[in-house]
Amino acid sequence: MAEFHFVEDYEMHVARLMRDHPIDEAMSLAVGGAYDIIGRIEAEALVKNGLRDGMRLADVGCGSGRTAVALARRLRIDYDGYDIVQALLDYARSKTPENYRFHMNRAVKLPAPDATFDYVCAFSLFTHLLHEETFIYMRDCHRVLKKGGKLLFSFLEFHMPPHWQIFEATVIQYEAAARPTLNMFLEREAIEVFATRIGFNVERFIDADAPVLEGHALGQSMCVMVK
Structure with a gap:
């Protein structure tokens, strides 16, 4: 079974953050910073797009629990x-209710039976995967969703000005012979x-700069799909 290609790099990145910063700051930086407000925006996006009390949610690429805490x-x-x-995962577990479950998963699939979940979300996940990996993961999200279930995910696209800046920064890293983070763009037509x-x-689709919560946008575009 295929596994993520950047596990070792990300583990080292998180370890450096934990070495150099207080734990709460390190865990925020590990998921891009702005832990509270981004988590609240993500939770609001899910609620506005159908997540309700009593549903079962899979949060794929949950990181340090930013979305979970807000939910x-x-x-x-x-x-x-x-x-x-x-x-x-350990940090996320420490910040959330006891009934929240957290799983180590390095396969590009979900270790869950068919039709398990009412909802799947994936924030800042497909932005770091190859297109083939994204397709495999989306296909498996479809498998684990119940009929009528939803997948909400964020993505980068070239026509959004802030996203172009991310691409330019990645190009600069390549030109400097650095080893850049994989930032993968996924256009709406491909989706x-x-x-x-x-x-x-x-x-x-939700534009990256569309206000979601109290005038705040997520900063990545979003897509909502239905099985």
Whole structure:
């Protein structure tokens, strides 16, 4: 079974952050910073797009629990978080209700039976995967969702000005012979093709700069798909 190609790099990155910063700061930086507000934006996006009390959610690439912490303040759900770094999972577990479950998962698939979840979310996950990996993961999200279940994920696209800046910064790293973080762009046309091939219906796209919570945008574009 295929595994993530950057596990070792990310483990080292998290270890350096934990060495150089207080734990709360390190765990925020590990998921890109702005732990509280981004978590609240992500939770709001999920609620606005159908996540409700009593549902079972898979949070794929849950990191240090930014989304989980925000969701726990708002909803009573059955929660499973998946990530590739144990230190992030341990921190997330320490910040969330006892009934929230966290799993180490380094396969590009979910270790869950068919039709397990009402909802799957993946924030800042497909932005760091090859297109082939994203397709495999989306296909498996479809498998583990119940009929009518939803997948909400964030992505980078070239026509959004802030995203172009990310691409330019990655180019500069390459030109400097550095080893840049993989920032993968996924255009809406490709998402539509993936959805059709897998059996999803695209419900809506949300622009990266669209206000989601109290005038705040996520900063990445989002897509909501329905099985």
